[in-house]
Amino acid sequence: MGNYTIVQARALSEAVFEMWIHAPQVARHAKAGQFCIIHADGAGERVPLTISATKGDDIRIAFMAVGTTTKLLATLKTGDELRDVAGPLGMPSDIAEGSETVIIVGGGVGVACTPILAQAAKDAGNYVIGIIGARNRDLLIFEDDMRAICDELYVTTDDGSYGIKGFASGPLKDLCESGRKIDKVWIIGPGMMMKVTSEVTRPFGIKTYVSLNPVMVDGTGMCGSCRVTVGGEMKFACVDGPEFDAHEVDWNDLMTRQRMYLSEEKQSMEYREEHHECRCRKVE
Amino acid sequence: MDRDADLRVTDFKEVDLGLSREEAVAEAKRCIQCKKPKCISGCPVGIDIPAFIRAIADEKFQDAVDIIKKDNMLPAVCGRVCPQETQCQGVCVLGIKDTPIAIGQLERFVADIERKKGAKCPKCAPATGKKIAVVGSGPAGLACAAELARRGHSVTIFESLHEAGGVLMYGIPAFRMPKDIVQYEINQVKKLGVEIKTNHIVGRSVSVQELLSYSAVFLGTGAGLPYFMGIQGENLPGVYSANEFLTRVNLMGANKFPENDTPVKVGKKVVVVGGGNVAMDAARVARRMGAEVTLMYRRGEADMPARLDEVRHAKEEGVFFMTATNPIAILGENNAVSGVKAVKMELGTPGDDGRCSFYPVEGSEFAVEADVVIEAIGQGPNPLLLRMLPELTRNRNGSVAVNCLGETSIEKVYAGGDVATGAATVILAMGTAKEAAVAIDKKLRT
Ligand SMILES: Cc1cc2nc3c(=O)[nH]c(=O)nc-3n(C[C@H](O)[C@H](O)[C@H](O)COP(=O)(O)OP(=O)(O)OC[C@H]3O[C@@H](n4cnc5c(N)ncnc54)[C@H](O)[C@@H]3O)c2cc1C
Ligand SMILES: Cc1cc2nc3c(=O)[nH]c(=O)nc-3n(C[C@H](O)[C@H](O)[C@H](O)COP(=O)(O)OP(=O)(O)OC[C@H]3O[C@@H](n4cnc5c(N)ncnc54)[C@H](O)[C@@H]3O)c2cc1C
Ligand code: SF4
Ligand code: SF4
Ligand code: FES
Numbered sequence: 001m002g003n004y005t006i007v008q009a010r011a012l013s014e015a016v017f018e019m020w021i022h023a024p025q026v027a028r029h030a031k032a033g034q035f036c037i038i039h040a041d042g043a044g045e046r047v048p049l050t051i052s053a054t055k056g057d058d059i060r061i062a063f064m065a066v067g068t069t070t071k072l073l074a075t076l077k078t079g080d081e082l083r084d085v086a087g088p089l090g091m092p093s094d095i096a097e098g099s100e101t102v103i104i105v106g107g108g109v110g111v112a113c114t115p116i117l118a119q120a121a122k123d124a125g126n127y128v129i130g131i132i133g134a135r136n137r138d139l140l141i142f143e144d145d146m147r148a149i150c151d152e153l154y155v156t157t158d159d160g161s162y163g164i165k166g167f168a169s170g171p172l173k174d175l176c177e178s179g180r181k182i183d184k185v186w187i188i189g190p191g192m193m194m195k196v197t198s199e200v201t202r203p204f205g206i207k208t209y210v211s212l213n214p215v216m217v218d219g220t221g222m223c224g225s226c227r228v229t230v231g232g233e234m235k236f237a238c239v240d241g242p243e244f245d246a247h248e249v250d251w252n253d254l255m256t257r258q259r260m261y262l263s264e265e266k267q268s269m270e271y272r273e274e275h276h277e278c279r280c281r282k283v284e
Numbered sequence: 285m286d287r288d289a290d291l292r293v294t295d296f297k298e299v300d301l302g303l304s305r306e307e308a309v310a311e312a313k314r315c316i317q318c319k320k321p322k323c324i325s326g327c328p329v330g331i332d333i334p335a336f337i338r339a340i341a342d343e344k345f346q347d348a349v350d351i352i353k354k355d356n357m358l359p360a361v362c363g364r365v366c367p368q369e370t371q372c373q374g375v376c377v378l379g380i381k382d383t384p385i386a387i388g389q390l391e392r393f394v395a396d397i398e399r400k401k402g403a404k405c406p407k408c409a410p411a412t413g414k415k416i417a418v419v420g421s422g423p424a425g426l427a428c429a430a431e432l433a434r435r436g437h438s439v440t441i442f443e444s445l446h447e448a449g450g451v452l453m454y455g456i457p458a459f460r461m462p463k464d465i466v467q468y469e470i471n472q473v474k475k476l477g478v479e480i481k482t483n484h485i486v487g488r489s490v491s492v493q494e495l496l497s498y499s500a501v502f503l504g505t506g507a508g509l510p511y512f513m514g515i516q517g518e519n520l521p522g523v524y525s526a527n528e529f530l531t532r533v534n535l536m537g538a539n540k541f542p543e544n545d546t547p548v549k550v551g552k553k554v555v556v557v558g559g560g561n562v563a564m565d566a567a568r569v570a571r572r573m574g575a576e577v578t579l580m581y582r583r584g585e586a587d588m589p590a591r592l593d594e595v596r597h598a599k600e601e602g603v604f605f606m607t608a609t610n611p612i613a614i615l616g617e618n619n620a621v622s623g624v625k626a627v628k629m630e631l632g633t634p635g636d637d638g639r640c641s642f643y644p645v646e647g648s649e650f651a652v653e654a655d656v657v658i659e660a661i662g663q664g665p666n667p668l669l670l671r672m673l674p675e676l677t678r679n680r681n682g683s684v685a686v687n688c689l690g691e692t693s694i695e696k697v698y699a700g701g702d703v704a705t706g707a708a709t710v711i712l713a714m715g716t717a718k719e720a721a722v723a724i725d726k727k728l729r730t
Binding site for chain 2: 025026029034039043044045046068069083084085086087088089217218220221222223224225227229234239253256257259260261264265267268270271272
């Protein structure tokens with residue numbers, strides 16, 4: 001079917017999957033904060049997924065099976081091929097060389113984006129504090145990766161089944177209030193989580209970045225599907241972002257546009273469930 | 285010959301079926317073979333029009349294609365999409381009293397014959413060992429690559445999308461430019477030895493450093509960045525740039541959703557804003573997906589930059605034209621588009637460019653119902669790569685500045701097509717690209 005071989009595929013939890021893909025032109029250039037676009041087969045959608053690690057000519061993605069494409073990807077096995085992988089796309093994270101103290105907060109599947117970012121911040125000489133959270137212990141991903149990289153790591157679960165009970169915003173608030181010098185904060189997760197959590201840092205005037213995830217098509221600035229409002233201005237998340245100043249983002253705008261295709265997404269999944277033979281869909 | 289409008293709005297098959305052999309030969313015989321043929325000067329690449337028309341009159345169709353291909357690599361494309369009325373046909377002497385020769389139709393006729401029987405591959409000059417990078421696989425990139433390959437150079441095209449062809453694939457719909465024809469033409473270019481690397485975004489998957497390691501570089505990245513009007517309500521779900529709307533349908537097959545996974549919203553009522561080819565294409569696609577379509581344009585119909593055929597076809601297909609009208613806000617209800625608020629425009633006397641000036645009529649605001657709004661108000665050069673080349677001199681409108689050889693301000697970097705001219709036409713893109721290819725070849729040989 002395609003040209004990009006899945007060198008390893010496995011489930012991280014019931015709903016979250018990890019995949020290593022052979023994609024040399026992406027792997028050799030990818031930096032923290034960037035994403036790739038995957039087009040599984042000819043009839044498929046182009047979906048953006050963060051590059052969560054690289055090794056030689058391979059990239060790693062981690063995704064939550066939420067809809068047609070991600071559920072299809074979840075069925076793929078080691079050795080299968082993808083039609084297209086394009087990237088790296090977007091601007092790399094704004095990591096400073098030197099001795100800044102940075103906090104990297106990941107929530108849910110957003111934790112997938114944290115190891116590459118934490119590693120880059122660490123490599124640049126920063127003191128890195130990680131906070132990763134999930135609904136429960138089973139849904140927590142990449143804890144080992146983060147523990148190996150971060151100088152300090154806090155783990156939260158909503159139900160208290162592991163680590164600190166509560167949201168990732170808890171430890172973040174404590175750190176902000178502790179009076180320690182904090183230079184930058186990254187928050188990556190679902191829209192609502194990023195919106196709420198970034199309010200924690202606002203009163204402290206700490207530079208805070210979020211990675212926005214609007215619906216995309218090309219990922220190269222050609223369609224405007226990914227337009228978001230930041231600081232009152234229209235920005236294209238795929239070329240100007242995906243990371244933006246959290247305190248400038250118009251969250252309402254983002255979340256409204258994300259819901260644009262809710263009914264079509266449902267229709268598409270129902271159609272796929274009725275047509276199981278979908279893997280041999282022809283390229284047209 | 286056009287297919288019946290009632291029938292064609294139900295599918296994406298080609299609208300214009302072209303000329304029959306008899307019609308083509310008869311049309312070619314109408315050409316009076318002018319001593320000083322005006323038509324040639326009207327063609328941006330200077331095809332020897334009377335010569336190829338004479339070949340058709342003599343029923344030497346292959347000769348006709350060979351003559352055209354000396355100057356134009358993609359006759360099946362240009363015959364279909366050139367704005368002939370303002371180019372070759374616009375200046376044909378027969379047009380003064382009668383109908384001009386249907387030059388585009390004749391060009392397409394012979395190109396289609398050649399394609400059906402399988403074109404022979406032109407010979408390339410001996411290999412020079414020089415490697416050239418071409419960025420973008422639209423008409424400009426393809427034309428430049430083909431010309432350089434023929435001259436013996438080793439050419440790699442980098443394309444960011446998953447299909448080559450640029451606007452020919454993702455912008456112009458299949459009912460006007462069948463995709464198998466585009467693919468056929470691209471294959472002809474590949475047969476010359478050109479390598480096309482899709483999914484390669486230059487500036488991201490290929491670094492500027494890697495790019496500049498080639499003996500020469502041609503930028504054919506087009507004018508793909510969509511402009512938005514900057515009015516209220518533009519971020520409502522249901523508002524599209526024409527680029528997004530057309531890409532979802534043409535490249536991703538959203539007209540066959542849910543068989544294909546990519547959706548597109550059309551709703552019952554669509555308002556398209558603009559008066560160019562892009563607006564006509566968006567309107568005609570929306571019609572084919574079952575919507576009632578209103579096209580809003582701020583000037584008069586005569587001022588529309590679209591090809592005449594496109595305007596005529598759109599009207600035949602039931603697109604409602606609302607001219608001298610400008611949108612001032614997009615209205616929403618429950619996080620979806622509910623309509624467009626617009627104002628009537630008063631048209632003044634035509635300016636130096638022959639187009640009318642215009643200004644809003646006070647108190648003429650009114651609202652039109654709509655579920656979807658598609659903006660086709662123009663586009664600029666994509667900034668992705670250009671931002672990484674800060675030394676590149678740009679024109680006032682953002683396009684890349686080039687001299688008559690296609691040279692940019694960076695050594696060994698050339699540019700052509702929409703990225704250099706601003707959004708223009710397929711044939712102009714190919715013309716400027718070919719000039720750059722000739723200049724590159726000359727430079728590499730000295
Ligand atoms: C820059 C960026 C990085 C991302 N990184 C990750 C990641 O690392 N892991 C991960 O699990 N998810 C990530 N996402 C979200 C991911 O792209 C969507 O979950 C995915 O497209 C859903 O596709 P689907 O067909 O499975 O679901 P659908 O049924 O199509 O949609 C389900 C949800 O995904 C959103 N969505 C649908 N299509 C798109 C699209 N083309 N682009 C963006 N969002 C869409 C919808 O708003 C909806 O909320 C990222 C998104 C962006 C923009
Ligand atoms: C909807 C529509 C209808 C039109 N109708 C007509 C018509 O009827 N007649 C006519 O003559 N003209 C028409 N035009 C205009 C015509 O299509 C363009 O003038 C022409 O395509 C320009 O060619 P180009 O090669 O310069 O750019 P494009 O065709 O835009 O191709 C540029 C290519 O470069 C790629 N690219 C961009 N950046 C990068 C990067 N960094 N790395 C790799 N690849 C990159 C893009 O993905 C794209 O494939 C129309 C345009 C549109 C949008
Ligand atoms: S290339 Fe276009 S302008 Fe030139 S002769 Fe053909 S149709 Fe006319
Ligand atoms: S101007 Fe018209 S009549 Fe004269 S040579 Fe050209 S096509 Fe023929
Ligand atoms: S995804 Fe098309 S412009 Fe960003």
